[in-house]
Amino acid sequence: MKIMVAVKRVVDYAVKIRVKPDKSGVETQNVKMSMNPFCEIALEEALKIKESGLAKEVVAVSMGPSNCVDTLRTGLAMGADRAIHVEASRDLVPLTVAKLLKKLVEIENPGLLILGKQAIDDDCNQTGQMIAGLLGWPQGTFASKVVFDKEKQVATVDREVDGGLETLCLDLPAVITTDLRLNQPRYATLPNIMKAKSKPIKKFTLEELNVEIKSDIEVVQVIEPPKRKAGVILSSVDELIDKLKNEAHVI
Amino acid sequence: MEKLRATSSLRRSLKSILNRQLSSVSEIRYLNGKRSCQPTFNLIRDHKNLGEANSIRYRCFSSVSTVVQRNPSFSTLNPDDISYFKQLLGEKSVIQDEDRLETVNTDWMHKYKGSSKLLLQPRTTEEVAQILKYCNSRRLAVVPQGGNTGLVGGSVPVFDEVIVNLGSMNNIISFDKVSGILVCEAGCILENLISFLDNQGFIMPLDLGAKGSCQIGGNVSTNAGGLRLVRYGSLHGNVLGLEAVLANGDVLDMLGTLRKDNTGYDLKHLFIGSEGSLGIVTKVSILTPPKLSSENIAFLACRDYSSCQKLLMEAKRKLGEVLSAFEFLDIQAMDLVLNHLDGVRNPLPATMHNFYVLIETTGSDESYDREKLEAFLLSSMEGGLISDGVIAQDINQASSFWRIREGVPEALMKAGAVYKYDLSLPVEKLYDLVNDMRTRLGDLARVIGYGHLGDGNLHLNVSAAQYDDKILEQIEPYVYEWTSKHRGSISAEHGLGLMKANKIYYSKSPETVKTMGSIKKLLDPNGILNPYKVLPHSLNS
Numbered sequence: 001m002k003i004m005v006a007v008k009r010v011v012d013y014a015v016k017i018r019v020k021p022d023k024s025g026v027e028t029q030n031v032k033m034s035m036n037p038f039c040e041i042a043l044e045e046a047l048k049i050k051e052s053g054l055a056k057e058v059v060a061v062s063m064g065p066s067n068c069v070d071t072l073r074t075g076l077a078m079g080a081d082r083a084i085h086v087e088a089s090r091d092l093v094p095l096t097v098a099k100l101l102k103k104l105v106e107i108e109n110p111g112l113l114i115l116g117k118q119a120i121d122d123d124c125n126q127t128g129q130m131i132a133g134l135l136g137w138p139q140g141t142f143a144s145k146v147v148f149d150k151e152k153q154v155a156t157v158d159r160e161v162d163g164g165l166e167t168l169c170l171d172l173p174a175v176i177t178t179d180l181r182l183n184q185p186r187y188a189t190l191p192n193i194m195k196a197k198s199k200p201i202k203k204f205t206l207e208e209l210n211v212e213i214k215s216d217i218e219v220v221q222v223i224e225p226p227k228r229k230a231g232v233i234l235s236s237v238d239e240l241i242d243k244l245k246n247e248a249h250v251i
Numbered sequence: 252m253e254k255l256r257a258t259s260s261l262r263r264s265l266k267s268i269l270n271r272q273l274s275s276v277s278e279i280r281y282l283n284g285k286r287s288c289q290p291t292f293n294l295i296r297d298h299k300n301l302g303e304a305n306s307i308r309y310r311c312f313s314s315v316s317t318v319v320q321r322n323p324s325f326s327t328l329n330p331d332d333i334s335y336f337k338q339l340l341g342e343k344s345v346i347q348d349e350d351r352l353e354t355v356n357t358d359w360m361h362k363y364k365g366s367s368k369l370l371l372q373p374r375t376t377e378e379v380a381q382i383l384k385y386c387n388s389r390r391l392a393v394v395p396q397g398g399n400t401g402l403v404g405g406s407v408p409v410f411d412e413v414i415v416n417l418g419s420m421n422n423i424i425s426f427d428k429v430s431g432i433l434v435c436e437a438g439c440i441l442e443n444l445i446s447f448l449d450n451q452g453f454i455m456p457l458d459l460g461a462k463g464s465c466q467i468g469g470n471v472s473t474n475a476g477g478l479r480l481v482r483y484g485s486l487h488g489n490v491l492g493l494e495a496v497l498a499n500g501d502v503l504d505m506l507g508t509l510r511k512d513n514t515g516y517d518l519k520h521l522f523i524g525s526e527g528s529l530g531i532v533t534k535v536s537i538l539t540p541p542k543l544s545s546e547n548i549a550f551l552a553c554r555d556y557s558s559c560q561k562l563l564m565e566a567k568r569k570l571g572e573v574l575s576a577f578e579f580l581d582i583q584a585m586d587l588v589l590n591h592l593d594g595v596r597n598p599l600p601a602t603m604h605n606f607y608v609l610i611e612t613t614g615s616d617e618s619y620d621r622e623k624l625e626a627f628l629l630s631s632m633e634g635g636l637i638s639d640g641v642i643a644q645d646i647n648q649a650s651s652f653w654r655i656r657e658g659v660p661e662a663l664m665k666a667g668a669v670y671k672y673d674l675s676l677p678v679e680k681l682y683d684l685v686n687d688m689r690t691r692l693g694d695l696a697r698v699i700g701y702g703h704l705g706d707g708n709l710h711l712n713v714s715a716a717q718y719d720d721k722i723l724e725q726i727e728p729y730v731y732e733w734t735s736k737h738r739g740s741i742s743a744e745h746g747l748g749l750m751k752a753n754k755i756y757y758s759k760s761p762e763t764v765k766t767m768g769s770i771k772k773l774l775d776p777n778g779i780l781n782p783y784k785v786l787p788h789s790l791n792s
Contacts, residue, residue, distance in 0.1 A: 032545075032646060188641060
C-alpha cells in the first residue's frame with residue numbers, strides 16, 4: 001500500500017506574528033518557515049505505519065512556490081521515500097488544494113491519504129474533508145489514534161470531538177486528518193538528512209494537472225485583535241462594586 | 252526556554268525534596284558578637300525535626316577551615332535608621348516583613364542564608380545614593396541585590412547586612428535603532444530586555460538559563476558569561492558605559508554610548524565583575540547585536556572527549572562566522588536531565604552516547620547557513636568525529652535541544668545535594684579533571700561534567716543524595732589545586748562571592764590580590780559594600 005501525505009509550509013509555530021502595515025496579510029518576509037505541526041504529525045503517522053510493515057511507500061506532497069522544496073526535504077529527512085511538488089505561485093485555498101490532490105491521487109493511487117487537521121496560518125480545517133468528498137472516500141478527521149487491519153483493509157480511527165472520543169471504522173482507501181495527540185514527530189537525523197539528498201522530488205505544474213485556481217474568496221483585510229487593556233489593582237470591595245456598576249455596567 | 256524563577260512553588264517543592272532526601276543536615280552558624288558561640292566553625296548534625304513546615308531547612312557547606320565572623324565595626328540597625336529610610340523612600344519601599352525577608356535572605360540554591368532585617372527597594376539613582384551615603388556614615392553593611400540567581404552566595408547577606416534590591420529600577424531609558432545601543436536601569440530583567448529588543452530586531456549579547464529572573468545590573472556586576480559568549484564576547488566588550496554609586500554616595504556617571512572613547516582610565520571595567528563590592532551599578536549602556544534571521548541548531552553525539560575537541564576546532568574553522576554556541580554535556584548529565592525533568596525528550600534515543608554536543612549557528616541567510624551546517628556535520632560524521640546527530644527542523648525542536656542543556660542545573664538540584672564548580676581550563680585538559688574526580692570519589696558520589704566547551708569553561712558538578720564532609724574532603728582543595736596547576740581559573744563565570752572568597756590565590760598572584768585590596772580600600776574605605784565576599788578575609792585585617 002502507498003501512503004500519500006500532504007504537507008504545508010507555514011510560518012513557524014513559535015514565531016511572533018506581525019500584521020503587514022497595509023493590512024493585506026501577515027508578514028512572511030524574513031520570518032522562519034517550517035512544516036505545519038499537524039502535517040509533521042501526519043507524516044510521522046505514515047512513517048509509523050510503513051515501519052510496522054503495513055505500507056510499502058510514503059510519498060510527501062506539497063503545493064506552492066519553489067521554497068516548498070525545503071519542507072519536502074524535511075519530510076524526506078524524516079523518512080518519506082519520495083516527494084511531489086506542485087508548483088503554484090499564489091496562495092491556494094483549500095478547495096484548490098483538494099482538487100489538485102484529487103488529480104495526484106488519480107496518478108499515484110495511494111491506499112491512504114493523511115493530512116494535518118488544519119494549517120496554523122489559515123486554520124481552515126477544510127482540505128481533508130473536501131478531498132474526501134471529491135474522491136468519495138471515507139474520512140476520519142481529528143484522529144488521536146489510528147489502528148490498521150491489513151486483512152480486512154479497514155482503519156479504526158479514534159476522533160477527538162467536543163463531547164469526547166468517537167471511534168470510527170473506515171474502509172480503505174480513506175482520508176485521515178491528524179490531531180495533536182496522535183504521536184510525537186521524530187527528529188531528522190544526520191544519516192537520514194544525508195539519504196534525503198538523493199531522494200527524488202517530482203515537479204508538477206498547474207497546467208499539467210489541469211486544475212483551475214481561480215478562487216471565489218478574496219481576503220479583504222487582516223488586522224490584529226484589539227490590545228488587552230491592563231488590569232487595575234483595586235484597594236477595596238467598594239471600589240470593585242463601583243467599577244462593576246459604573247464602568248463595566250454589569251450590575 | 253525554562254524560566255528559572257525562584258518562585259515559592261519551586262521553593263516549596265524543593266523544601267519537600269530536602270525533607271525527604273536528607274537524613275542529616277549541616278547547619279552553619281555564622282558567628283557574630285551577640286551570639287555566644289565557640290570561635291571556631293560550628294557544624295551541627297541535626298537528624299530530627301526535618302518536617303518543620305514553617306522554616307526552610309537549608310544546607311550549607313564550605314571548607315571546614317573557613318571561619319566567617321561578623322565584622323564588629325559594622326553597626327546594627329536601630330529604629331532611627333528605619334524611620335530615615337521610610338522618610339527617604341516611602342513606606343512601600345522599606346520592607347521588614349518576615350516572609351519577604353526570608354526570600355531575599357536565601358540564595359537560589361538554598362545554600363546560603365543571611366539574617367538581614369531590612370530590605371530596601373529604591374526607584375532612582377538618587378535614592379540609591381542617599382541610602383549608601385547614610386549607610387556609610389552609620390557604618391551599616393549593605394548587600395546590593397538583583398535577581399538573586401547567583402551561584403556563589405554573593406547576592407545574599409552573610410549576617411544582618413541591609414539588602415538594597417534594585418528590582419524596582421526597571422525602566423528602559425533609550426534605544427537607538429541605528430547603532431543598537433540600549434540604555435536601561437540596572438533592575439531590568441534580562442528576559443524582558445530580550446523581548447523588547449526582539450520587537451526592534453536586536454538581541455542581547457548574553458543569554459543564560461536564569462534569564463527569567465536575573466537583572467542586567469547583576470549580570471554586569473558579575474560579568475556574566477552565558478551561552479553566546481563564544482560569538483559575542485564578554486560584557487567587558489559589550490558594555491559601553493554604566494552609572495554606579497560608590498559607598499559614600501557619590502554617583503559616577505560613566506554612562507557613555509560611544510563605541511570609542513579613549514579619554515582617561517576606563518573605570519567602568521572595575522565595576523564589571525566586581526560583584527557589587529566596589530559600587531552599586533544603577534544604569535547600563537550596552538551594545539546589542541542585530542537579530543539575525545537564520546538560526547540553526549544541531550544536537551550531536553560523540554564517542555569520546557577528544558572527538559568533542561576536534562569537533563570544536565573544525566567547527567571554529569568550517570562554521571567560522573556563523574557559529575554562535577558550542578556546548579557539551581557528558582552521559583551522566585544527559586541521564587540526569589532525562590530522569591529528573593518533565594517534558595524532555597532524548598533526541599537520539601537509539602543508544603546513550605558518551606558525550607553530547609550542541610552546536611548553534613546564527614546568520615543572515617537561512618539556506619546558506621543550513622547548507623554550511625549540513626555540509627560540516629556530514630563531513631564530520633564521515634570523518635568519525637560524530638556518531639550520530641539531529642538537526643532541528645523548527646523553533647520548537649530548537650527550544651527542546653536548549654531545554655536539555657539549560658536544564659542540567661535544575662536537574663542537579665532535583666537530584667539531591669550538589670557541589671558546584673565552575674572552572675576555566677585548557678580545552679585539551681578539561682575532561683581529565685572530570686575523570687580524575689570520578690576516580691577519587693568512586694562510589695561516594697556522581698560526577699557530572701558539562702559546559703561551554705567553546706570557551707573552555709567546565710561546569711563540574713558532584714551529585715550525591717546528601718551533603719557529606721567525606722565527599723567535600725575529596726573534592727576540595729584538590730579541584731582548586733588541579734586547576735591552579737594548569738593555570739586555569741577557579742571561577743570562570745560564576746564569580747567568587749562568598750563561596751570562593753578565600754580561594755582567589757589559586758588563580759591570581761599575591762601582588763595582584765594586594766592591589767585589588769588597595770582599590771577596594773580606596774573606593775570603599777569602611778568596607779560596607781557586600782562584605783565578606785570576593786576578596787580574602789585576611790585582606791581586611
